Amino acid sequence: MEDQVAFLSALAEPTRLAALRILWDGGEHCVCELMTKLGASQSRMSRHMSALKAVGLVADRRDAQWVRYRLTPDLAPSAREILDAVMAAVAEPKRRAA
Numbered sequence: 001m002e003d004q005v006a007f008l009s010a011l012a013e014p015t016r017l018a019a020l021r022i023l024w025d026g027g028e029h030c031v032c033e034l035m036t037k038l039g040a041s042q043s044r045m046s047r048h049m050s051a052l053k054a055v056g057l058v059a060d061r062r063d064a065q066w067v068r069y070r071l072t073p074d075l076a077p078s079a080r081e082i083l084d085a086v087m088a089a090v091a092e093p094k095r096r097a098a
Contacts, residue, residue, distance in 0.1 A: 004054065006054070006055050007055045007056075007057075007079065007082070008082075010051050010052055010054075010055045010057060010059045010083070011057075011083070011086055013046075013048070013051070015038055015040060015044070015048050016048045016051060016052055016088070017090065018037075018038050019034050019038065019045075019048060019049065019069075020052070020057065020058075020071075020083070020087070021087065021090065022034060022037060022038075023058065023069060023070060023071050023086065024071070024087050026070075026071065027070065027090055028061070028068045028069065028070040029068065029069055029070070030063070030067070030068050030069075031045055031046065031049065031066055031067045031068070031069065032066055034049070034069070046067075049067070049069055052069075052087045056075065056076070056079065057071065057072060057075070057079070057083065058070065058071060058072060059071075059073070071083075
């Protein structure tokens with residue numbers, strides 16, 4: 001990982017983290033799906049996905065008018081370990097004891 005601060009900053013932003021939770025299933029997701037699920041405009045979602053792409057967390061593919069995103073398949077092992085730990089920590093909201 002060349003720029004660890006940028007990598008960690010990308011993970012720290014709530015919308016980007018929520019997008020990564022969606023991509024965590026290993027599939028490819030249209031930006032339109034991310035927009036709907038996260039309640040974000042197209043321009044806002046594109047900015048967030050660009051930030052994730054810049055640090056190497058996601059890859060994209062153009063599909064007609066939309067862009068499809070997935071986790072980067074060849075993520076560096078150290079980056080994968082950090083991402084795995086973050087996803088495990090935020091995978092599901094913790095339930096409050098009754």
